[in-house]
Amino acid sequence: NDNIDNIIDHKLFTEDDIHQMCVKLGKQLTEDYAGKKPLVIGALKGAIFFLTDLVREMNVKEEIDFMDVSSYGDSFESSGEVKIISDLATDVKDRDVLIVEDIVDTGLTLKYMKDLLQKRGAKSVKCCVLLNKEANRKVDVEVEYYGSQVGNEFVVGYGLDFMNFYRNLRYIGVLKPEVIKLANNK
Ligand code: PRP
Numbered sequence: 001n002d003n004i005d006n007i008i009d010h011k012l013f014t015e016d017d018i019h020q021m022c023v024k025l026g027k028q029l030t031e032d033y034a035g036k037k038p039l040v041i042g043a044l045k046g047a048i049f050f051l052t053d054l055v056r057e058m059n060v061k062e063e064i065d066f067m068d069v070s071s072y073g074d075s076f077e078s079s080g081e082v083k084i085i086s087d088l089a090t091d092v093k094d095r096d097v098l099i100v101e102d103i104v105d106t107g108l109t110l111k112y113m114k115d116l117l118q119k120r121g122a123k124s125v126k127c128c129v130l131l132n133k134e135a136n137r138k139v140d141v142e143v144e145y146y147g148s149q150v151g152n153e154f155v156v157g158y159g160l161d162f163m164n165f166y167r168n169l170r171y172i173g174v175l176k177p178e179v180i181k182l183a184n185n186k
């Protein structure tokens with residue numbers, strides 16, 4: 001069956017929950033970046049929906065750019081190696097950079113991006129993440145802003161994918177374990 005709701009075990013965050021998180025984070029970022037011109041960097045592809053909702057809750061003069069980084073590829077386990085698929089168009093030197101991510105899991109992707117942008121001479125590098133899967137961390141990386149903690153379950157929707165599908169769900173749901181098992185046996 002191709003109905004995408006059928007692969008969801010239960011909803012974790014509704015559209016409204018997500019909206020509330022964006023409003024709250026947007027308010028905080030508006031205060032913290034007042035008078036600055038931050039460069040908001042979305043990590044493709046997972047961050048697309050969160051970034052577009054978040055920046056519209058931020059009343060600051062910000063610029064947007066994207067970087068396509070991948071540690072998972074089509075897989076559902078981190079490869080442990082982060083690759084740049086496509087780089088920024090903007091020079092980050094002396095800029096206040098805010099990385100936007102859908103989720104921090106092992107922390108590898110975020111740490112890689114933070115280190116890289118720091119090396120390129122950014123004035124400040126912080127991040128705003130929707131979901132913080134802190135229990136799964138493999139590297140130590142500071143998460144300055146986040147919407148909510150999540151446990152060690154496979155979440156999809158609102159940008160988060162399973163083998164590149166289900167990003168377009170309006171809510172965030174936990175994937176049925178059998179969906180992962182089926183994919184594992186392929
Ligand atoms: C996912 C997610 C984060 C990263 C988190 O991206 O969007 O960017 O993994 O995992 P980590 O903390 O273990 O590095 P993915 O590599 O799947 O690419 P995508 O955003 O295109 O789905």
Ligand code: MN
Pocket residue numbers: 043044045046047069
């Ligand atoms: Mn990602």
Ligand code: MG
Pocket residue numbers: 046072073161164
């Ligand atoms: Mg992914």
